[in-house]
Amino acid sequence: MSAETHPAPRSSSWASVLNNPTVRSIVIQVTLIVALVVFVWWIVSNTARNLAEANIASGFGFLWSRAGFDIAITPIAYTSNETYGEAIVIGILNTLIISGAGIALATILGFIVGIGRLSGNFLIRLLSTVYVETFRNIPPLLVILFWYFGVLSVLGGPRGLEENAFGVYLTNRGLQVPAVIFGFLAWASLVAFVVGIVATVIIARRNKAHQLATGERKPLLWTAVALIVGLPIIAFLVTGLPATMEFPTANRFNLAGGIQIRPEFISLWLALSIYTGAFIAEIVRAGIMSVSKGQNEAASALGLTRGQALRLVVVPQAFRVIIPPLTSQYLNLTKNSSLGLAVGYPELVAVGSTVLNQSGQSIEVVCIWMAVYLTISLSVSAFMNWFNSKMALVER
Amino acid sequence: MKSKLLTAALGLTIAGLAGGAASAQTLDTVKERGALRCGVNTGLPGFASQNDQGEWQGLDVDYCKAVAAAVFGDPSKVQYSPLSAVQRFPALQNNEIDMLARNTTWTMDRDTTLGLAFAGVNYYDGQGFMVKKELGVNSALELSGATVCVQSGTTTELNLADYFRTNKMDYNPVVIEAQSDVNSAYDSGRCDVLTTDASGLAASRLELKNPDDNVILPEIISKEPLGPAVRQGDDQWFNIVKWTHFALLDAEELGVTQANVEDMMKSDNPEIRRLLGEDKDFGASIGLSKDWVVNIIKAVGNYGEIFERNIGVDTPLKIQRGQNALWTKGGIQYGMPIR
Numbered sequence: 001m002s003a004e005t006h007p008a009p010r011s012s013s014w015a016s017v018l019n020n021p022t023v024r025s026i027v028i029q030v031t032l033i034v035a036l037v038v039f040v041w042w043i044v045s046n047t048a049r050n051l052a053e054a055n056i057a058s059g060f061g062f063l064w065s066r067a068g069f070d071i072a073i074t075p076i077a078y079t080s081n082e083t084y085g086e087a088i089v090i091g092i093l094n095t096l097i098i099s100g101a102g103i104a105l106a107t108i109l110g111f112i113v114g115i116g117r118l119s120g121n122f123l124i125r126l127l128s129t130v131y132v133e134t135f136r137n138i139p140p141l142l143v144i145l146f147w148y149f150g151v152l153s154v155l156g157g158p159r160g161l162e163e164n165a166f167g168v169y170l171t172n173r174g175l176q177v178p179a180v181i182f183g184f185l186a187w188a189s190l191v192a193f194v195v196g197i198v199a200t201v202i203i204a205r206r207n208k209a210h211q212l213a214t215g216e217r218k219p220l221l222w223t224a225v226a227l228i229v230g231l232p233i234i235a236f237l238v239t240g241l242p243a244t245m246e247f248p249t250a251n252r253f254n255l256a257g258g259i260q261i262r263p264e265f266i267s268l269w270l271a272l273s274i275y276t277g278a279f280i281a282e283i284v285r286a287g288i289m290s291v292s293k294g295q296n297e298a299a300s301a302l303g304l305t306r307g308q309a310l311r312l313v314v315v316p317q318a319f320r321v322i323i324p325p326l327t328s329q330y331l332n333l334t335k336n337s338s339l340g341l342a343v344g345y346p347e348l349v350a351v352g353s354t355v356l357n358q359s360g361q362s363i364e365v366v367c368i369w370m371a372v373y374l375t376i377s378l379s380v381s382a383f384m385n386w387f388n389s390k391m392a393l394v395e396r
Numbered sequence: 397m398k399s400k401l402l403t404a405a406l407g408l409t410i411a412g413l414a415g416g417a418a419s420a421q422t423l424d425t426v427k428e429r430g431a432l433r434c435g436v437n438t439g440l441p442g443f444a445s446q447n448d449q450g451e452w453q454g455l456d457v458d459y460c461k462a463v464a465a466a467v468f469g470d471p472s473k474v475q476y477s478p479l480s481a482v483q484r485f486p487a488l489q490n491n492e493i494d495m496l497a498r499n500t501t502w503t504m505d506r507d508t509t510l511g512l513a514f515a516g517v518n519y520y521d522g523q524g525f526m527v528k529k530e531l532g533v534n535s536a537l538e539l540s541g542a543t544v545c546v547q548s549g550t551t552t553e554l555n556l557a558d559y560f561r562t563n564k565m566d567y568n569p570v571v572i573e574a575q576s577d578v579n580s581a582y583d584s585g586r587c588d589v590l591t592t593d594a595s596g597l598a599a600s601r602l603e604l605k606n607p608d609d610n611v612i613l614p615e616i617i618s619k620e621p622l623g624p625a626v627r628q629g630d631d632q633w634f635n636i637v638k639w640t641h642f643a644l645l646d647a648e649e650l651g652v653t654q655a656n657v658e659d660m661m662k663s664d665n666p667e668i669r670r671l672l673g674e675d676k677d678f679g680a681s682i683g684l685s686k687d688w689v690v691n692i693i694k695a696v697g698n699y700g701e702i703f704e705r706n707i708g709v710d711t712p713l714k715i716q717r718g719q720n721a722l723w724t725k726g727g728i729q730y731g732m733p734i735r
Contacts (some may be wrong), residue, residue, distance in 0.1 A: 070569045072571060082558035
C-alpha cells in the first residue's frame with residue numbers, strides 16, 4: 001500500500017534497493033543465519049579442539065562399541081554384549097512405554113476427577129477437590145519416592161509366601177502375575193477378533209445411515225459384544241484351547257515365571273499418572289464450565305438425559321477448550337518420566353547416564369538426550385495439533 | 397535432585413569445554429587459591445566420610461590432606477567436593493577439582509580416553525558380594541536367579557554382567573545412582589545381593605540395620621586398583637600427586653612415622669636423609685619446598701599409619717593389610733625410590 005502512495009524514487013537505483021523492504025528483510029535474515037552458523041561452528045570447533053587438547057575422546061563412534069552392562073527392564077532382547085547404541089534404544093523404548101502408560105492412566109483419572117469436581121454429589125465433589133489440591137501441590141519426585149520407598153518397598157519379600165490360586169503376588173519385588181502362553185492355533189482367535197471389530201464398524205456405519213434416514217436408533221452394544229468378544233471365544237474353543245498358563249513359582253531367591261511388573265515401573269507410573277491427572281482434572285473442569293449453561297438447558301429441553309447431554313452436547317464442545325492445554329500436560333508427563341532415574345527405572349536419562357559414565361562421552365550423550373526429547377515432544381505436539389484441528393469448530 | 401546436580405555438572409562441563417582450554421599450571425592455581433580442591437566420595441566410611449563434627453576423614457581424605465601438606469605445609473587447606481560416581485570425571489575434566497581421590501578404579505579406558513592420569517594405587521581392591529545369612533548361600537556361584545543391587549556407572553556394574561554371563565547364571569539387576577540408595581534398597585529387601593568393591597562392602601555392612609545378619613561371600617571377581625587421579629597435560633601436578641603417594645610408602649618402609657619424623661631428620665641413614673630432604677632438595681624439581689615429605693608425614697603419617705587409622709583391624713571395618721602390605725611384608729605396595 002505504501003508503495004502506491006509513496007513510489008520509490010527512481011533517481012538512485014542503489015537507494016531504491018536499500019529502501020526496498022523485501023531486500024532489507026532478506027539481507028537481515030541472511031546476516032542472522034550466517035551469524036548463527038558461524039556461532040555454532042565456533043562452539044563446535046572450539047569444543048572439539050579443547051577435547052582433543054585434554055585428551056578426551058569425542059565423536060559418536062562409541063555407539064557401536066560393546067556396552068558391557070545389563071539393563072533391568074528390556075522391552076526388546078538385550079544382553080550386555082550389545083552396543084551402547086542399542087542400550088540407548090532400550091532407554092528410548094522404556095521412556096515411550098512409561099509415557100504412553102502414564103498418559104493413558106492420567107487421562108482416565110483426569111476426566112473422572114474433573115467431571116467429579118462438578119458432580120451434584122457432595123462427597124464425590126469433596127474427594128475430587130482433595131485429590132486435585134493434594135497432588136497438584138506436591139513435587140512429582142516426592143510422589144515417586146513415596147510410592148517406591150513408602151509403599152512398595154515395605155511390602156513383604158518373595159520368600160515364604162503363601163501360594164494363592166490366582167497366582168498373583170504383590171511383593172517388594174513387584175507384581176507377579178501368571179503369563180498366558182499361546183500356541184500356534186491361537187492365531188485363529190486373533191483373526192476372529194479382527195473380523196469382529198471390522199464387522200462391528202460396518203454395522204455401526206449402517207446403523208448411523210439408518211438413523212440419518214429414518215431417525216430410528218438401533219441398539220449396537222450387544223451385537224458388538226457378541227462380535228468382538230464372543231467370536232474369538234468360539235474360535236478359541238473350536239481350536240481346542242491352544243494356550244497354557246504359566247504360574248509364578250518360588251525359587252531360592254525370587255518368584256520366577258509368569259509376568260513380573262517391577263516396583264520401579266509401578267511407582268513411576270502411578271506417580272506420574274496421579275500427578276499429571278490432577279492437572280488434567282482442572283483442565284477438564286475448566287473445559288466443561290466453558291460450555292454455556294444454555295447448551296445444557298437446551299439439551300434437556302430436547303429431552304436428552306443428563307448423561308446424553310454430557311456425552312453428546314457438552315463434552316464435544318468442551319474438547320475444543322481442553323485439547324491445547326492437555327497437549328502441554330502430555331509433554332510434561334513425558335519429560336517428567338526422566339525422574340525414573342531416582343528409583344532406577346531404566347528410561348532414557350538413566351540408561352544414558354550409565355552410558356555416559358562408562359564411555360565418558362558426556363557431550364555426545366547430552367546431545368542424544370536433547371535430540372530424543374525434542375523429537376518425542378514435537379511428535380506429541382504434531383499429533384495433538386492434528387487432533388485439535390479435527391475437533392475444532394467447523395463453521396458452516 | 398540427583399539428576400539436577402548431574403545436569404548442572406554436565407552443563408558446566410560443556411560450558412567449560414566450549415570455553416577456554418584447560419589450564420596447565422595446576423600448582424600455581426592451587427597456591428593462588430590458597431586451597432586444594434579435592435573430589436571425594438559422598439560417604440564411604442573408611443575412605444571418605446564426615447564425622448559428627450562435620451570433618452572429613454578416611455583413606456582418600458588423607459591423600460587430599462597429604463597433597464595439601466606437600467603444597468602448603470598445612471593439611472587443613474583442602475576444599476572437599478563430595479561426588480557421585482557419575483559426577484566424578486566431569487568434575488575433574490572441568491577444573492572443578494584439582495585431584496580426584498574417590499576410590500576410583502584405574503582402567504585403561506579411563507586412563508586413555510577421559511583425559512585423566514592415575515597417579516598410583518592407594519588401595520588394591522576387588523569386587524565381592526554380600527548376601528543375607530538366612531539365604532544359606534556359601535558361594536557366588538549359587539546366586540543364579542537372584543536380584544542384585546548395584547551402583548550405576550561403575551566398573552562394578554560391568555564386572556557383575558561379565559561374571560554372571562561367563563558362569564551362565566541369570567540375575568535381575570537393580571541399578572541405582574547413589575551408593576547410599578543402593579545400600580538402603582538392599583537393606584529393605586528389594587535385592588538379595590549387594591555387590592561393590594570388597595572394602596566398600598565392609599563399609600556398607602556397618603550401615604545396615606543388622607550388620608551381623610549379612611555375610612560377604614569368599615569370591616573376589618575382579619581387580620579393582622583404586623587410586624587418585626589428576627588431569628592429563630600438567631606433568632608437574634601429576635608428579636606431585638604421584639610422588640606424594642610414593643613418599644608415603646617409602647616413609648613406611650623406612651620406619652618414618654608421624655611421631656618420630658623430627659628425630660628421623662637427624663638420622664644417618666642416607667635413604668631417610670634423601671626422603672626428608674636433608675641431603676638434596678628433591679622438592680625443587682616438582683615446585684615444592686625442601687621439607688615437603690616432612691610436612692606430609694607430620695600431617696597424616698606414613699601409608700601404614702593412614703591405613704590402620706582409617707580401615708585397619710582396629711577400626712570398625714577390620715580390614716587386613718593383605719595385598720596392601722608393603723612389598724617387603726608380602727604385599728604389593730611398592731614405593732619408587734626417592735633419589
